[in-house]
Amino acid sequence: MKTEDRVVFKIEQLTNKDVSNLIELSSAVGWDYDEHEIQTILSSGLVYGHKNAEGEIVSSAAIIPYDTNLASIGMVIVHPEYRGFGLGKEVTQTCIDRVSEDTSIMLISTEEGKPLYERLGFRTVDVVHKFLCEKFISNTVNSTNDFTLDPFQTQDFLKLKQLVAAAFGDQRSTFLLNRIKQSKRCVVVKNQYDEIIGFGLSIQGPVNLIVGPIVALDDKIAASIINALATNQGGNIRIDVPSGHPEFMTFLDTCGFKKVNEPPVMMKNSAAMPRRNHELFGIAAQVFG
Template structure:
C-alpha cells in the first residue's frame, strides 16, 4: 500500500519487543548491534524508528540523555529500500526534540550522515580513531607494577568511577555507566599505592569484536595497562575507538597489532564540546559519544 508510489511508514518509539527488528536493521548495513547492546541503549535512553505496514523496523535513531545538559545521538540507520524519503532526517529530529533546547547534543557521524547533520545545525569539533586488532600482542608493561595496581571492579568503586568519568567525558552519565558495567565482560580500576582510583576500563563482548571502552586514565601508560588487562586471554578480534589527542597511546596500540580503520568526526549542535580533562582515552561506543 502506498501513496504517490511511496511506502507508508509510521514513526514510533521502539521498545524491547523490537530488539530483533533492530538487530536485523543493523545487520543489513553490517553494523554489529546485539541484544545486550540494544537493551543497554533502551535502559539508558530512547530509540525511535519507522515501521512499514507489515510492522518491520525500517529506520532507527537513539538518544541518550545524560544527567547533565548533555545528550548523545546514535544508531542512525535507514533501510536501503526506504532511503530518499527523509526518514533519517525525521527520526533524528524526533531524537533532538526529546531533550531541552539548552542541551548540548553530540554524535559521531558516518560519512553519509554528515550532510544531514550539518543541515540540522551540527558542526564538527573533534574526531575519534576506530582501531581493529585481529592478532593482539601484549607489549612489555609500560610502568612499574609496584607503582600501580589494576584491580577488578566492585560496587565500592562506583562513586569514584562516576566522578572520574564526569571530568573525563564532560558530563555526568551515572545511569548509563551503571547499565554499562552490568553489561560488561570485564571492568577494572587502576589504583595508586594508597588505594586511590586513578582510572577505569570496561570490555564489552559483541558478536564480532571485544570492544574496549570507555577507558579513563591519567596518562597513556595506565591506559595501556587497562587495555592489557581487558584483552588478556581473549582470542578473538578487538576494537577500540580512541579520542584524538592521544597519539602516543595510538602508536603503542599499533605496535600491539591494532590497525586504524577510519576517523569519523565528532559533531555537536553548539559552538564547543563540553569541557573535558583529556583523561578519556577510548569511548564506550560511538553511539554513547
C-alpha cells in the same frame, strides 16, 4: 503517518519487544548490534523508528540524555530499501526534539550521514580514531608499584562516576551502571593510597571485543588497562580513541591495532566538545559518545 509511493510509514518509540527487528535492521546496513547492546541503549535512553504498513522497522535513531546538559545521538539507520523518503532526517529530528534547546547534543557520524546532520544544525568539532586488531600482541608496560589493577566492585561506583564525569565532560550515571552490567570484564586502577586513578571495561560483541570506555591518569595506566582487558581474549578487538593521545595510539600500533577510520564528531547547540581533562583514552561506543 505519511504515504509516499504507496509506502506507509509510522514513527514511534521502540521498546524491548523491538530488539530482534532492530538487530535485523542493523544487519541490513552491515552493522553488528546485538541483543545486549540494544538493551543497554534502550535502558539508557530513548529509541525511535519508522515502521512500514506491515509493522517492520525500517529506520531507527537513539538519543541518550546524560545527567546535566549533554546528550548523545546514535544508531541512526535507514534500511537500504527505504532510503529517499526522508526517514533519517525525521527520526533524528524526533530525537533532537526530546531534549531542551539548552542541551548540547553530540554524535559521531559516518561520512555518508554527515550532510544530513549538517542540515539539522550539527557542526564537526573533532574526530575519533577507530582501531581494529585481529590478533592482540601483549606489550608489557614498565611495571612499578605506583598502581594496581583490580576487578570493579560495587563500592567503587561513586568515585568511579566522578572520575568518568571529569574525563567525559558530563555525569552519566544510568548509562555507566548499564554498561558495567553488560561488560565482559571491568577493572579499576588504584594508587598506593587506594584512590581510583583509572578505569576500563570490555564488551563482547558478535564481531569484536569492544574496549572502552578507558579513563586513565596517563598513557602508562591506559596501556596497562588495555593489556588487562585484551590479553588472552582472542578474536577481533576494537577501540575508538579520542584525539589528543598520540603516544597511546603508538602503543596500540605495537599491540597489533591498525587505524581504519577517523569518524567526525559533531555537535549541535554547542560550538565545541564538552570540557574534558584529557583522561579519556577510549570511548564506550560511537552511539554513546
